[in-house]
Structures are given as C-alpha cells and as structure tokens.
Amino acid sequence: MTTPLLEMTGVRKRYGGVQALDGAGLTAVRGEVHALLGPNGSGKSTLDKTLAGTVVPDAGTIRIDGAEARIGGPRDAHALGVAAVYQQLSVVGDLTVTQNVVLGLEPVRRLGFLDQRAARDRAGAALERFAAAFSGRLPLDRPAGALGPGERQIVEVAKALARGPRILVLDEATASLHKEQVEVLFDVVRQLRADGVLVVFTSHRLDEVFALCDRATVLRNGRTVGTVELAATDEDELVRLMVGDAPHQAPRPDVAATAAVATSGPAAGAPSATTLEVRGLTTDRLRDVSFTVRSGEVLGLGGLQGQGQSDLLLALFGGAHVGAGEALLDGQPLPLGSPAKASRAGVALVPGDRGRQGMFAVRPIQENLSLASMHRRATARFALRSAAERRAATSMVERLRIKIGSLADPVSTLSGGNQQKVVIGKWLLDRPRVVLLDDPTKGVDVAAKEEIYAIIRGLAADGAVVILNSSDNRELTELSDRVLVLFEGAVAEELSSEAISESRLVSSALRLAPGESL
C-alpha cells in the first residue's frame, strides 16, 4: 500500500471542561471521498478544523504524504494544500462574491495593488462549474450577503476550490443546499476525486454519504471508533457504529406525552381545539398564501428550499413585514408584525438559522431555556425566583435529554444537536398553541433527530398546531399529516396524507405533473 495522503493520529483538543477530541484519527488516500461521521458533538468539526488550521490541537500528529505537518494556522494548511468549507460559513457578507472567492489570496500587481480583472477571472472560473446551481447569471459582483443560504454555501465551496487543494474538507457543506445544488456539488466532487484530490466529507444525511463516499471514519465522543468501506456496509451498521453498542435508544414515552407540559402552572389538561387560519398572506416573498391547520395536526411545508417556507414561518411569527392578508387563531386575529406579541398570543418559532436567530451563544444554558417563558414564573412578571428557573430548565434538560455539563455553561459549549434541543426546549416551557418549526433537525444527528421527532409528535398530540418546514423530504414524509408545496412564494400544491411520499414531494417541488416520474 502506498503512503496515505493524510494521516491524523491521536488528536486531542480540550475546551474548558469539554474534551472535544480525545485521540481521534483519520487516514485517507488521494483520489478518495472519505466520509467523517459521528453524532453531534463527537468532534467532527473540531477534527476538520485542526486539519484546516483554525484550531490548534493540544496533542496529536498530522502527516501529509508521510511527512509530519505542523499546522499552526490556516496559512500553514493552505501551504500544505488543504482547503476547507466550514460548518459556520466564512463568507464576508459585505464583500462581493468575487472578492470573497479570492479573499486572502488576491491576485496583485506590483506593490500589493489588486488586479481586479484577474480576480474576476479566477472567481468566474471557480463558479463556472456551479453555474447550474445558480438560477441566472453568476452573481460575481453581488455582495455575498445578498445571496440565499444555498448560494452562499456554493460560493464557499467555490472559494475552497479556487485554492486548488489537494485535500478538500467539506463540513456539512450540503446542509443548506437543495437537491439540484447537491447534485451539482457531487458532480464537482467526483471530478475532483478523478483528479486525485482527497475530499473529507461530513454530513448527517446518510443517503448522501452512501451516494458519494468511498470510505467512512466514525467518531464517537472525540475518539475514532473505526473506518469502514461503504460498499461493504449498510446504513444500520453505520448507525450502530455512530451511536455505539447500546441498543438504539427509542424515545422515552414520557418525552412524547409530556413534552408540551410546562413545569409550573396548570397542567395542559385536555387538549383544547385550536385552529389557525391564514388568509391571503402576502409579503415581499410570499404571494397570497391561504390555508387552515387544526390542533393535533402537523402541516408540512415542502418544495425546493428558498421558495418562501422560512418566510412564511417568520411572517406568522411577526418577523416579516406583512403587505396583505391575515392570520386568525381561533377566530382572533393574530398580531402580525411583532414577534413579542405573537409569542404572547401563544405562537412559537424554532428558526432555521440556530446560531443567528435561535440562541444566545455566550449566555448560560439556563437563560437560553428560561427566556421565552420566564415572565410566567416571575413574581409580578418581573422578579425572578432562581429556584423556579432552575427547576424549569432542569426539567427541560431531562425531558429532552440535553447533554450538558452545568446549566451555567454558555450554550455555545454544546454540540449542534444539543443546542438545537435547547432552542426547542425554551418554547416548550412556554406551552405554545402554535409551533412553527423551520428545519428543526438541520445538522442534528440520528439519535437526536428521533428525539426531536418524538417531541414534534408529542406537541401535536397535546393539541398544538404544528407547521414544519424541512429540507429533508424523508422527515416531511414521516411527520406531516398534510404538506403544502410552495413555489416562488405561493402554494403550488397541497398533498394530503395519502399522497405524501418522498418521490411525490420531489416531483411536486419541481412542479412536475403528478404521475410523471423523474
């Protein structure tokens, strides 16, 4: 066997009290797409970052082409031919797409003056391969901040490619992409493989892993538990590797049954019948959306991502400017235009962008969980009682099985999946009547996903109105009672429960006539 292109061994990294990596390793050869898998918080991103130079490990060796590599920063990694697409994007919103693609490696003339034409050419060349993923012309001169999340993700990939890497790290690079964009990306990755590049690929979507990757290394609790040939492995086995030998944990029944019951205050009791009726809702990005949902129902939102699903949820929560239309909750008009009022009317939103919209990274887990509902427990809605707050938060931590050290730790120290549970948990304490979920399992591992599914079902069972947007058609199929397929901000089709299937969702999203197949 030839020397592996990349060999990482015994990598350790500690963050305060958290041992993120505890002797992790990864060995891969050139011309390979190597999956890096593991549950949330298992250390995948941290391992990727030690390779890309943004994290300096406490211990461990990295060999590239057999030679020991000292990677003290991104520049060292670059010199060794490593380029990375991070889970947290590194696109600068105020710079144009071109400027982002060449950032840090700008072509210059004499004395460091920029060569704008060369920059444009280079960016154009890098984005050319993804032309199919952009609807119109390549947005070379647009500020990156004006692009949609999927487009931004593509720019990020193009930026990494423009660096001509020997090793390309893709950390959940498909999380914000819709199906076609994923296909374009996969084609590019396959081309790179053919050119001898090593691609380290992390995703929680196992179908993608099987479709693209050759081998997979699995991390658990910061340790490498094994590397498998994917051709000789099935999904169950992979899952078993990821979650360990412990029997695949089914959600505890009490989670489903009582998830929506707040700790203090009257028990929810018999589910009251609630109806949400939306009439002619029109915003910048929505056109005349109307529908009705009843308590106990999960209404799915399907279609290509970016067709207005997130905007619909945001608008119902008062986070978008509403041009026309109204929403009635049990016949009472819902105040649109103020999230504060919406939340007091009993609406909850689990937003799509957890980091930006859902959590307070530097604040303790305690506060993150308490915030939405604390006024209910406070004396005169003002003075907090710490015991009550702690009890409420602890109950949620237990119920959702959030893996934490202490309630006082900043929520940023949790893994992505556990952060997501905190974001959901804060609303469960508020006993919402309408729950709006925007891609609630994005970046969440298999086990946590199942738990979140149970929570969603429990909410509906308790009589809440649930509206769920998901980029994962399987998830929609599994959870929804009905699905509204959106296209360009309007309802293109409504699928009743019998009609919901993954293939139907795909074809409907692409606006193919029913029956016509892909």
Added chain:
Amino acid sequence: MSTPVLDPPRRGLGSWRPGPVALAGAVAVALVIAGEIVSPGFAGYGQLVNLMRVAAFLGVIAIGQTIVILAGGGGVDLSVGKVATFSAIIGSRVMDGDDANIVPAVALSLLVAASIGLVNGLGVTLLRIPPFVMTLGMIGVVQGLILAYTGGQAEGRAAPALTSLVNGRVIFDLPGLLFLWLLLGLLAVWLLRRTTFGWNLFAVGANRTAASLTGVRVNRTLILAYVLSATFAGLAGILLLGYTESVFLDLADQYMLPSVAAVVIGGTLLAGGIGGYAGTAVGAIVLTVLQGLLTTLDIGGAWRTVVNGVVLLVLLSLYGRQRRLRS
C-alpha cells in the same frame, strides 16, 4: 465567569482562573499597597474611606454605563457625565440650600435625566443612530440645555440634608454615601441577575435577532437601558452635588470615558451580553485608587499622564481582552 448565572460554573481545579471581579479586586489591593509604599499614609483607614467615597460617584455613574454596554450593539452612553452635571445643576437650583425642596429637586432632576435617556434610547432604536455618536451628539444638546437653562451661571446650593446624607459619618466613620452606593449596587446586581429585565438585557446584548425571535421586546429593553443609564447618571450628579455642595458648569463631565473604562476593567465586554455590575464596582475602585496614587506621586503633570495611560493598558490587558480567532 462573572456572568450572572444561577449556579456557579463547574471548573476543574487545574483550569481555575480568577474571574474579572477577583482580578480587579486584587489589582485594587495591589495599588493600595504600592501607594502605601511610595507614599506612606495611603493605606490608612481614613484615606481608604476617602478613596471609596470618591469611587462611589464613578461607581454610580457606571451602573448605567454597565447596563447600556451589556445591551450590546455598540451600546455605550457618552452623555453620562453631561447628564450628571445637568442633573446637579437642576437639583442645586431647585433645592437652593433648603431641605424642604429636596424631594421636588431630586424628582425633577431625575425626571429630566430620564427624559434625556429616553431621547437617547429613541435615537438608538427608532432612528438607528449608533449609540456612540448618538450619545456624543447628546452631549452637545445637554450642554446647550445647560446654557439655556442657566444662562451660563449655575445657581443654588445643596440642601444640608443632602450634604449630610452624602458626607455624614454613619457607622465606623463611614460616610452615608458608601451605604447608598452599596444599596444602589445591590439593586443593580439584582436588576441584572434576578429580573426579567436583566435577562432580557443579556439576551438582547448577546444576540439581538434571536432575542426578538424569542419574544423579547428588544426596543423596549434598549430604551429602558438608556433611560436607566441617564437616571443613574442623574443620581450620581445629585450625590456629587451633595459632596461639593455647590455646582459649576462642568461638574461631572470628566466621568464620560472613565465610566466606560470602569466597566471594561470589571470584565464586561464592550460587545455586550457578558459581564455584570460587581466587576464594574471594583473597576471604579481600581480607577479611583490609581488616580489617588498618581496624585500623590510627585512626578510632574506630563509624566503623570503617561504613567496613567500605561497603567490603564496594563489593567486592561489583565482582563478586558477579546477572544482569540484561533482556538
């Protein structure tokens, strides 16, 4: 961590690091000891009480500054000094040396201060003027108000009751001012750690978008923060009036930037969302002790200024540091 949390963070013994409050406290003690060495008498009981008394004004002004800075988004209130001055000027004119007028005088001063804070808050939220320049502009406006109100001649005098409240010795020869400060400090800590307002404030400072999408009334919280800032500044002005007994046109102006420095030395991040008042209070003491120490050093004004800057830098590098890019 000085973050107001309900239970203390668990730390391994090996990773123990003094929090900003402890560190700032240690610095204060070190400065006092250094002071005693270079000029004996500096650590005497009477002098320590005096230093604490002087620190109290900065400490009270910095309550509001802490609140505003915690609110994030570049939050800072540069108008605190001017507002304190204005409040003292109003208070002095209305009470005019008569105990009977204390209540209306204080009420009017605080009301005017709070309204200035309200305007700051409205400018920052509704007009979206960056706090730094909004409150900077407000300095000019308040100075204008002072001139228009006084015609350039401050009048009146502190009421004797106010003076004895501030300067009078209560127990252990401690002036009433210190007990007032303690009371206000506890109020501030309670407000930040144990009220919905406090937690909303931290949330707004940590992530404004997320706060709004969690149902927090962001603008209301911010406006209240600026109102509180100006009100505490106004209160400090009144206390300063009790201390000096008479006012003049730039009585408290010099507290503008030191109030920010006290907050930062106390470990609160200017980016918002992290910190608390306990640190600020110690920060105010540190700065005051430093000033006292520099005063007693006979090194000439120019070098004294240089030393002041250098020591400030050292203090800041002990704590107020930003996070690294590389972990």
Added chain:
Amino acid sequence: SDDDGGNGGGGGEGGGDQPYTIGLSNGFVGSEWRTQMVEGLEAAFAEYEEEGVVDELVVESADTDVNGQIQQIRNLINRGVDAIIVNPNSETALDAVFREATGQGIEVFAIDQAVTSEDVTNVVIDQAEWARISAEWLAEQVGEGGNVVVVNGIAGHPANEMRWGAAEEVFNGAGVNVLTVADGNWDQATGQQVMTNLLATYPEVDGVWTQDGMAEGVFRAVDAAGRLDQITISGEARVGFMRLWGEARTNGFQSIGVVNPPGGAVSALHMAINVLEGEAFASGSLDGNTVTIPIPYTVDETTFDQYWGEASAESDAYSLDGSLTRDEAAEFFE
C-alpha cells in the same frame, strides 16, 4: 488696502468710522467666569451702543478646540467686524489667523490669556503678579521651613505655568518646602478629591496653594479632615469660597482671594474703541504687545467685610470683578 474686497464692514479703513462692529471669540463655555466675562462685555457694549459709537456685538462663544476657534475668528472676519476681542484657547496656535485678521485691517485684542502674536494687543492682568500675591501671603503664614502642597490647574496650560512659575519662585525664596504639586484641572470637584488624597499622604502639610476654581474644593477637603485650624489655604475671590471663608472666620480661619477679573473684557473693549478711534498707545503703557491692566483688588482679612458686603447677594459661582473705567483706559493712550 490689501483687502481683496471679500469682507464687508469697515475693516481696513482706519479710525473714526463709527459705528463699529465688535466681535468676541470665546472658545470655552464650561465655566461661570466666562459667562460673567461675556455678560460684562455685553453690558459695557450696550452703553457704547446707546451713544452710537458701535452698532453690533457679534459673539462667538462655544466649547471648542483651537481649530474651532480659528473657525470662529474666520467667521468674525467674514462678518466684517472692526475689532475682535478674543479669549484664546492657545497662546500660539491662533497666530496665523490673527495675521489674517490684521491683514484685513481688523484690530485684535487678547484677554485673560496673552498670546505671542505681534498682530494682537494683549489686554491682560499680570498672571505672575496675581500668583505672587497669594504665594507671598501663604509663605508668610506658614513661615520658613513650612510645608505646603500645591493644587494646580492643568499641566502645560500657559496660565498655569506662568502662575506656578512665579509662585514657585516665591516659595523657594521664602524657604518654604513644596511637598508635592498635583493637578486639579481647575475644577472644584477634582480639587476636592485631589486634596483629600494629599491630606492622607502628606500629614505634615501646613498650607495649600491653589488657583481660582479649586479653592472651594480644597477648603471642603480640609474641612472634612477637620484640619482647618492647622492648614492655611490660599483662596479665591469668588462668592462660594468667600461664604465658606466667612463662616470659618469665627474660628480664626484666614485666607486670601486675589481678584482675577472677568471684566478684563470690558477693559479691552474700552481699549478697542480708543484704537478704532485712531488713538495711539502712550509710550510706556505697552510692554511689547501687552497692556498690563492692574489687578483690581485683593480680598484678605482686612478687606473681607467690605467686599463680602457687596458680593454676598450674588450666586456662589460669581467672581469678584473689576474693570477699567473709560477714563482709566484712556490714560493708556497718548
């Protein structure tokens, strides 16, 4: 005239061109002293106005830096004034703009703080003399070998340096020990805090020499330490301080207040009118470009009752004042 026609008004046309327009440039408003200065000038101006000698007083008064004051003066030039009375923010940094003014035939008078420019007539009291009077008094009180501390204004500020230079000489000559020199920013509250620190670390102090705005703060600090009977304070001629002084007199407290008159602006106005009328300074009244106006009077034990009687109705911030009469001003001219 070298005037390029830009400025209106009567600049550059020589004397006797009534009525005159007078400009005032004041670069600092954070003090009552300055307010008194402006108000005094306005009152004196009104008298001339009634006589038809002058028609407009253009006041530029705002907190500003040297640049801002340059802009103030340029605005006055553009306004076409005949004379500018300026309380300068810098001894030297306005030189160039003063040349612009005189280049357009405008007469410029500096008050309170002398400037270096040859194009300007300084109408000021002798700051060194002002400091010397109180320093000599204090030196006498504490006696040879006595210990004093000093609470000064702002280090590097010309008036501060001039005053302290003179006072230091007095103390050296009298064998008085200066324990330390601290800065009180010409600010009562700072003065009070600084003095409190000094009292703790210099227990052996017998006297304090301080300058105008800070004396009241110093007094309160010494009073709070209960040491008014041991420590002599050089005070100021301001109502606030004099009230404290008067109250403490019954216990034998003594002090001194040398008047630093805001009315200097009025004296300068009289001079300006004379100059605009074409009068020339008498030989001997000019020292270089400086007319030194006498210090009006000094408040001390012997004169306290007299001056307190006149001033006690004023507010605390009121400075005892004095200015030349028109006749006295005329004596400086040929």
Added chain:
Amino acid sequence: MTGVLDRVRGVQLSGLATVAMLAVAVVVNSALQPNFWDSYALTSNFATFVPLVAIAVGQTIVVLSGGLDLSLGAQVTLASVVAVQIVDGSMDRYPLAVAAALGVGLACGALNGLVVALLRLQPIVATFATSFVYSGLALVVLPTPGGSVPFEVTTAYRDSVLGVPVALLLIVALALVWWVLRRHRVLRHVYAVGGDADAAYASLVPVARTRVWAYVLGGLFAALSALAILANTGSGDPFVGNELTLASVAAVVIGGTALTGGRGGAGGSVLGAIVLALVTNIIFFADVPTDYRQLVNGAVIILALALAGIPALQKRRPAA
C-alpha cells in the same frame, strides 16, 4: 432578490444622503453668509476643514477594520509638537519635520495596533488609554505652547492656485490617497476583517497584521492632520488636536460608514467632516442667540446622524 435591490439602493442612498446634506449645508450657508463664495471666505473655510478631513479619513480606515481609535486626536497633538520642535521656523528643516510627524503617526499607530491586534484589548478603552500616553508625551516634548512654522508653509496653505484654494486641493489629494489605497490589498483585507474577522481569518487573511495596518494608516492620516493644523495655526500647542477625536467619529458616521466595521468608505467621511464644520458656520451666520447655539448645534448634528442612517433603516426593514 429584493434583498439585492435593497442593498444596491442602500449603498447609493448612503452616499446620496451625505451628498444631499452637504448640498443643503452649502446652500443654507451661502444664503446666510453673503460673501460665502468670495475668495477669502472660501480659502479660509477650506483651510479650517483640512485637519478634520484628514483625521476623519484615518478614523474611517480604523472603523472599517472593526475598531475605533480614540487616541487619534492625541496623536495629532504629539505629531504636531514633534514637528514644530524640529522645524522651529526654518524652511530647510520642514521636510525633516514632515518625516518626523509621519514617523510619530506610524509609531503611535503601530502601538495602538499592537495593543488591539496582538494583546487583543478592546479598541475603545485601549486607545483611550494610549491617548493618555500620547498627550502626556506631547507635554513632555513641548511643555508650553511655542515654536513656529515657516512663513512659507502658512502662506502657501492659505493661498490659492488659479482661484482654487490650496486647502481644497489638499482635500482632493486626501481623497485621492484614499482612492489609491482602496485599490490595495491591505484595504481589501481591512474591509474583510471589519466585516467578519473569523471568516477573514479562515480565508487566509492575516487578521492581526491587517488590524495593525489599519491603526498605522490611521496614525499616518493623523500625522497629515497635524501638518495641516501646523500650517493653519503657524505654531505648536500641546493641546491642539485632542478634541478632533470625537468629531472624527461623528464625521465618519455622517459619511455613511458603519461603526460596526466592514461597510462604508472615506469619501463619505470627507463630506461628513465638511458638513460638520459648515453646521457651525451656519449657526453662527443664522444669528442663533448665543445661549442656544450649542443646543441647536447638537440637535442639528443628531439630525445629520439620523439622516445618515436612513438608508440603513430602509435596508434593514425586512427581517432576517
């Protein structure tokens, strides 16, 4: 897609808002001041603008990098007193004095960059601390006002070439320097670091070095401001520049640059500085009663700050 439109409109608007304010200020000022367009008035006005314009350009660069420099005014003071001590009235030594001023700006900027980028102190308080160091040193260098600038320099500064004030040419030159810098890699990196330091770091931008550069450039512009002040005042003063600091921040914001960094440019700040200076003029020539002038001035400045923010207001309306 509306996002893009909003954005493009926003960018143009923020420039437009400043230009509109300038236009209004000029119209109002010339209406109130009959001789506004006369040669002396023009020359003297521009002569007053240059120091603030220069320091505002420097502040812009620091702000774009995500920082703030509260010591720029003290740097102006220090650079000016060092230069005036060297030149001491002699034209022969003027080039040396210019070099020394720039050297001071460079050194101060480097120290600020060091404490902010390498020690990672928070810019507002760190530069507040260094401002003590610089203003203290200025007093050491020049304990009391004095020294003189060569007559040739002060005269040339007030002169005009073919009817165009030299000071105006200097302002144009400053804008030109900015225009050139914008085309340099360092400025691109400044924008990236101010926009998103983490992203820039991960994208191979030398973040710390870029921050140091931003403060150094700020210091160099402060030095230029010092030279302009010297030419304007003709002599040295150890307090001369200190109050320019806060005004420079106001000019930056009125010019449409975001204090959060990464967005804006010095072109706006140049106009913003001029607007600020004109406001003072307007209030003077409008004969606002003395006691109310400062009030009106403050209110007008807040109004200008609000107007400068309107484009951002429109841009931000759609949530998320």
